Amino acid sequence: MTHAQTLDLGLPGVDLPNIALNKPTKQSSDYRPSMTSDRAVDGNHNTNIVRDCAHVAVYNEPSLDWWQVDLRQTFLVQTVSITNRGDACNDRLTNFTVEVHTSDPTISNNSGLQLCYWHEDTVGKGLTVDLTCAVNTIGRYVRIVKYSSGHRPLTLCEVEVRGTPLHRTCEGMNLPNIALHKPTKQNSNDDWSKSSDRAVDGNHNTNAEVRNVELNNKTSMDWWQVDLRQTFLVQIVSITNRWECCHDRLTNFTVEVHTSDPMTSNNSGIQLCYWHKDTVGRGLTVDLPCAVNTIGRYVRIVKYSRGNKPLTLCEVDVKGTLWHKACGDFLSNRNRKKGSPLPCVRMQPAQSKSSHL
Incomplete structure (x- = not known):
């Protein structure tokens, strides 16, 4: 097995602790009992889809797939890092959004929804992409949403969230x-x-x-x-x-x-x-x-x-x-795609896997 290596880009936000680690998770469905939502926050960055990743069910018809983590308190969310699977189906992780909610979107009307990032491109095989949220993105629940056009379900091998606790007045x-x-x-x-x-x-x-x-x-x-x-x-x-x-x-x-x-x-x-x-x-x-x-x-x-x-x-x-400026200059639109914050890609060599689920 080739151990993942990272390219240090000197991002202050990436130096913050992973506040999603071992926190409660949910997803829209489970493909197999071994591919539950908690696999994406267990701290394991291996990209074996069978043992190490969260995987929603596969449907013939189009579906709206989602995965979310409850951070257990309100944070100023700065970066969300997502690791893709390392096998031939890596092209499924594309055209998805990262949302931050103040309340659980499974039981609320999404009134506290904020868009952290919209990622239009495909995440490379076995790679981790660091996505910088829009400035002042505050909430407790981080949700990744993907519209699946059939047989292209959402799969996530690891999700890391970095940010700063939002202290209310007494705190x-x-x-x-x-x-x-x-x-x-x-x-x-x-x-x-x-x-x-x-x-x-x-x-x-x-x-x-x-x-x-x-x-x-x-x-x-x-x-x-x-x-x-x-x-x-x-x-x-x-x-x-x-x-x-x-x-x-x-x-x-x-x-x-x-x-x-x-x-x-x-x-x-x-x-x-x-x-x-x-x-x-x-x-x-x-x-x-x-x-x-x-x-x-x-x-x-x-x-x-x-x-x-x-x-x-x-x-x-x-x-x-x-205030950690997680990646790039939050206060200008320099070097950004229209409507999206600046992404930071952390390169990781793919691990050799043969699964094609």
Whole structure:
């Protein structure tokens, strides 16, 4: 037997763990008792169709074949890797879609369906193809669907799914503070002791005389920002207000997330994380959950200051998950087929098999 070898393309998403391994699976039908759906997530990359692969039933008439895995929790799904059979019938794995669902499509109306990838071409004999999902593909169930024109059923030897857990608000609180000691900027300083970096030094002291960032513009658009140094799925921004006088200044502000530095770009990558209309209490910390799929590198807090009410911040914590660009540049359509994300093919030599099921 020839052991599979892979070509390392340096794909960050492919370095993530396989979140489909040994998870519950289903398929539209079973061809034989030995070819059940769980064979495609057992971690075995052999391409012997009899012993190692999932295989739906063969029908004379056209059919809609499908296979799915339940990831058991919600993920930001980034790559789906599919290994084809290594015998003469490898040409059956063609013109299929990879879907991601928020609920089980066998019992729901597909209202949470997202298309990860549509693969039009044939996967080579015994090869693995790494398919990059469209940006912000989020769900719990990954389903592979193929329309069979008769005697060309869906067969899958292994399916690997890679992605990042999507932490909801309470879960996000357990994530590390990704803003700590990162580079900061603001539109002005009140004095030398109140520079922008004071808000990310890890000190939650609320004495404004020595702790806060205070801006001196009387009527202005005040802002403060932090550069996270990498792109994150930003989930929570926690802001601590001053304790002594003037705590009522921290009101009616927005938290923005940018993909590029808003000081040097045209804000084309801006996303609104949260608009906080009320006043943050004296010396209190408010935890603001971002909108779903808020992705970027720069977090900016903006407040329109009227009169002598500048923006003051004692500490800003940002929590989120590192965003892996699984293959290619998600933020452009460069080198893509129309309507499809960029695929990455991982070459594997075919193993010698004689089965023609």
